[in-house]
Amino acid sequence: MRLFPLAVLTVVLTLSCGNAAQAAVGPLSGLKEVSYAGATVEVPVGWPVRDLSADPHTCIRYDRHAVYLGDPGPNQDCPAGAVGRTDTVRIASDGTVTRTQGYPTAQDAADQVPETAPRTRSQLPDRAVKAAATYSGLGFDTCAAPSADVMNTWYSASPYRAVGIYIGGIDRACPDGNLTPDWIQTVARQGWKLFPIYVGLQSPCWKDPGHGHPALIAHNRRWTQGQEAADDAADRAAFFGIAQGSPIYFDMEYYPRNNPGCTQDVQAFLNSWTDELHTRGFVSGIYSSSKGAIADMTLVYDSRAAYRPDVAWYAHWDKDPRVFGDPTLADRYWPGPRRIKQYQGGHNETYGGKKLNIDLNVLDAPVAALK
DSSP, X not given: OOSSOGGGGOEEEOSSOOSSOEEEEOSSTTEEEEEETTEEEEEETTOOEEETTTOTTOOOOTTSOOEEESOOOXXXXXXXXXXXXXXXEEEXXXXXXXXXXXXXXXXXXXXXXXXXXXXXXXXXXXXXXXXXXXXXXXXXXXXXXXXXXXXXXXXXXXXXXXXXXEEEOTTBOSXXXXXXXXXXXXXXXXXXXXXXXXXXXXXXXXXXXXXXXXXXXXXXXXXXXXXXXXXXXXXXXXXXXXXXXXXXXXXXXXXXXXXXXXXXXXXXXXXXXXXXXXXXXXXXXXXXXXXXXXXXXXXXXTOTTSOOOSEEEEEOOSSOOOXXXXXXXXTTSSOSSOEEEEEEEEEEEEETTEEEEEEEEEEEXXXXXXX
16 A cells, blocks of 8 residues: 655665765655765655664564664564555665565556456365474564574573564565574574464455555455465575475454455465465465454365365464463364464563563464474
């Protein structure tokens, strides 16, 4: 979703500015110039300017308009839950300008050539994938990967042994930051189990237009978009050294379930995600509220026409760390080591003097295997 035309974000490189940040009213009404490290950009006057050198704990977020100056610190103070992407600008300490852009609306996507009729499970056998590794116990997830030093401290001092890592997705709100193939190998050697997360297109019923600005599923491309998301997620997993047989959990945030057409769009998209992930050799997981996409997927759990995800990661913030016996998701759905429950939302916890904003989870589910 784009709130400002692309022309507003015109980038002008200059040679005359020093490292100090400067802001002034630009030549066009409603714009201001921000100069830093030899580069100048024009942005809307309402955009905040964040100096990363002055506050190295500042979280770079793609779901809020802002200008970021300098280089991010290793320990960003990010919220556990953030979804969506809009227009932002960052000027690095060497003057390099990078920009994120909001994505087309669901209507923009709907204007594209419609897809052919989707396949069903009855037309093509499901290619089940055996999980390469599983884990039972407590874990957490947070938007930006903490530094390896923080992870080492938390492994020694916290009760958690698994961590959710955001590896990509069109609606992912935090950049890679600390997350690299080396980071993954390092924290795995520390003892951490990893569960990869992908934040792709959100439900067309999204009802929070003032926050996050996510790109949404288009009705006439829902199957194709599910395939595209799965292929991108598999490619990202491979980049980070995550092996086949690992799970990738699609983050489908909560949406109201009072629109049958919307439910069908989400079901089709996630069916396609599962089918294509299996083709690529990965285990399919779905994260959502137990009253959101998880509930919609139970409606086709026994359908021969649907590709059932291998793992359900359901959010029910009752602070009860039990995978089974939850009143919002019957035990017959996804039995065995095929469940994660997120039992508490974003809040701060501190171990060994290191603070993070995290969601809490209890797992009995597949986790990543590394190459």
